[in-house]
Structure formats: C-alpha cells, structure tokens
Amino acid sequence: MKSEAICYLLLAHQSPAEIERMLERWHLFCPSPSQILLCYGGSLEDFDRIRHTPKIFIDDGRLRTRDHQREKQSYTHLFQKVLIWLQAHPECGYLYLAEYDHWPLVKDLGRRLVERLHFENADILGHELIRVDQTSHPYYLYHLSDPRFSSWLKEISQHRGEEMVFSMFGSGSFWTREAFTAIGKIGEPFPIYLELFLPTLAHHLGFRLRDFQEQNRFISAKGDRYREIDIALKSGAWTLHPVKTWMTS
Amino acid sequence: MKRPRFLRSILDGLVYVFGSDLKDSRTGEKIARSLMFCWRGHIYLIGLHGKQVIPQFLPQEKPQFWKRKIGFICHSPPDFPHEPFSKSSP
Numbered sequence: 504m505k506s507e508a509i510c511y512l513l514l515a516h517q518s519p520a521e522i523e524r525m526l527e528r529w530h531l532f533c534p535s536p537s538q539i540l541l542c543y544g545g546s547l548e549d550f551d552r553i554r555h556t557p558k559i560f561i562d563d564g565r566l567r568t569r570d571h572q573r574e575k576q577s578y579t580h581l582f583q584k585v586l587i588w589l590q591a592h593p594e595c596g597y598l599y600l601a602e603y604d605h606w607p608l609v610k611d612l613g614r615r616l617v618e619r620l621h622f623e624n625a626d627i628l629g630h631e632l633i634r635v636d637q638t639s640h641p642y643y644l645y646h647l648s649d650p651r652f653s654s655w656l657k658e659i660s661q662h663r664g665e666e667m668v669f670s671m672f673g674s675g676s677f678w679t680r681e682a683f684t685a686i687g688k689i690g691e692p693f694p695i696y697l698e699l700f701l702p703t704l705a706h707h708l709g710f711r712l713r714d715f716q717e718q719n720r721f722i723s724a725k726g727d728r729y730r731e732i733d734i735a736l737k738s739g740a741w742t743l744h745p746v747k748t749w750m751t752s
Numbered sequence: 753m754k755r756p757r758f759l760r761s762i763l764d765g766l767v768y769v770f771g772s773d774l775k776d777s778r779t780g781e782k783i784a785r786s787l788m789f790c791w792r793g794h795i796y797l798i799g800l801h802g803k804q805v806i807p808q809f810l811p812q813e814k815p816q817f818w819k820r821k822i823g824f825i826c827h828s829p830p831d832f833p834h835e836p837f838s839k840s841s842p
Contacts, residue, residue, distance in 0.1 A: 633827065
C-alpha cells in the first residue's frame with residue numbers, strides 16, 4: 504500500500520536565522536510521519552550553520568539565476584539530489600515542492616493535497632498549468648528559437664504522439680513519488696526553463712497532470728502578498744505566494 | 753535589462769485606447785485586449801498579458817479571393833489521461 508507520508512521540499516537561500524523562522528512555521532503544517540527536507544541554495548557556510556535536518560545543499564549555478572526565465576532556471580540538480588535522499592526514505596509517498604516565500608495557510612494542507620490528487624486521479628498537481636504549444640506563450644516562443652528544443656520535443660513525444668508543451672508555476676507543485684522519481688532520473692538534455700521542462704516531460708512520460716484551478720488566484724509571480732493572508736484564508740486559500748515580508752519583519 | 757515600469761504603463765495605455773478585444777473564434781469569449789500592427793512582413797501583438805493564443809485562418813462560407821481573416825483560439829485546460837509506458841515502449 505502506498506505511504507501517505509508527504510515530503511515537503513522547501514527550497515530556500517536565506518540566512519540561517521530566517522530559515523529557522525520559515526521552518527518553525529512549516530512544522531505547524533507538517534504532522535508526522537510527513538517531514539520537511541530543506542533544499543538549500545545559499546552559501547555552504549550558511550548551510551553548515553542551519554541546525555535543521557534533513558537538509559541538502561544544492562550547488563548548482565542553474566538554480567541560482569537572477570532572471571529566471573531568460574537564464575532558464577533549472578531544478579534538475581535539486582531533483583537528482585532529492586532522489587538520492589528518497590532512496591533511504593521509502594516512507595515518503597508524495598512530495599510537495601515549495602519555494603521559501605510560499606506560505607502554508609491550512610493545518611490539513613497535506614490531507615487536502617492527497618485528496619485532490621486522488622479526486623483528479625492525477626500524478627502531479629500544479630498551479631497555472633496550461634498547454635502552450637503553438638501559442639503566444641513567451642517561454643515557449645523563447646525556447647523555440649533553440650533548434651534543440653524542437654528535436655527534444657519530437658523525441659520525447661513519441662509515446663503520446665502529439666508534440667504538446669505545458670507550462671506550470673514553479674512553486675507549489677504536488678507529486679507522487681513515482682512521477683517525481685521518473686523526472687529526476689532523466690534530467691535536462693540542455694537548458695530548458697523549469698516551468699516548461701517539468702510539466703512537459705512529465706506529460707510525455709505518461710503522467711497525468713492537473714491544475715489546482717480555484718487555488719491559482721492565491722498564487723502570483725511577483726509582489727508581496729503578506730497583507731492578504733487573512734483575506735486569502737477566509738477566501739478558501741490553502742497556500743499563498745509570494746509572502747516575503749515575514750522574513751525580514 | 754528590465755523595461756522600466758513607466759514604459760510598461762504607457763504601452764498598457766496605448767493598448768487600452770487603440771487596441772481591440774481579441775475573441776476566441778470558437779467560443780466568442782473575450783480573451784484579452786491587444787494592439788495589432790504590421791511591420792516589415794510580420795504582425796505584432798502588443799498586450800496579451802498572461803493570455804496564450806493560437807492564431808489561425810478562419811473558415812469562410814464563400815470563396816473570397818480579396819481578403820482572409822485570421823482569428824485566435826486558446827487551448828483547453830490540460831486533462832489528459834495517465835498513459836504509462838508499456839514494457840515494449842522505449
């Protein structure tokens with residue numbers, strides 16, 4: 504029987520003090536046997552000073568981008584490191600990937616995620632999941648300028664038969680262990696922005712992806728939604744992104 | 753280099769004043785407001801923030817040789833089944 508335990512992958516690069524505060528909050532939303540795996544993208548010195556375990560250090564320039572879309576930010580190294588950790592943790596049946604500014608709001612977040620996944624009969628749930636091939640989507644058009652992208656797409660789409668491309672918001676995705684493992688084993692053949700790479704490869708590997716739908720309005724790419732926490736909670740939000748002020752206040 | 757915000761605001765204002773509503777050719781629903789113009793053999797769409805459209809020539813009930821119409825459609829939300837690789841798959 505599949506384990507219901509969730510591994511919350513928290514991706515952060517903040518100072519140890521800020522990480523402590525972030526973890527303190529997440530622990531309220533992560534009842535045992537689920538656990539938090541800190542994926543740290545800051546400096547090695549700061550990583551050593553963080554007391555939380557388990558933690559892994561992500562030493563990858565493709566994660567530490569400033570202009571994420573143009574530099575084609577990647578989670579490939581992160582996935583590969585998590586896969587190694589997962590080998591010693593068979594109890595984790597699901598994985599939830601959240602960036603440091605993704606704020607959990609409901610205590611039973613894990614239960615809701617698992618229920619939604621089962622309800623949708625899906626392997627992966629994500630925010631802002633859309634099909635973008637042949638469209639005006641800027642990331643898709645940007646990648647089309649690289650001839651390797653079309654070749655890669657043709658290669659991976661043999662199983663499904665149609666050269667579909669998807670986009671999914673980077674933070675707040677929920678995965679079955681099987682789907683996460685399959686993606687982590689393959690990796691990128693050349694730089695592809697993670698918001699295109701992850702959902703597109705997952706689809707062509709045969710996994711079913713579904714959108715969080717009504718939860719999307721609580722997720723945005725820019726700004727600071729710190730002041731919206733109460734309103735979001737009353738409006739039915741499970742999580743809120745981005746919430747940055749709490750880190751420094 | 754990132755485009756200054758004020759330039760973005762000016763562009764948004766131009767789209768609002770001089771643009772037109774893009775409608776889904778299949779459903780008739782408004783997709784977004786966009787400003788379109790031709791320049792050196794290409795059609796440029798300004799605006800379309802957060803909306804992804806597919807341009808396509810529209811069917812015409814009578815054969816017309818002096819004009820063609822290009823419309824826009826959107827993909828449906830992804831809803832594809834789980835299709836695991838069979839053992840014979842690569």
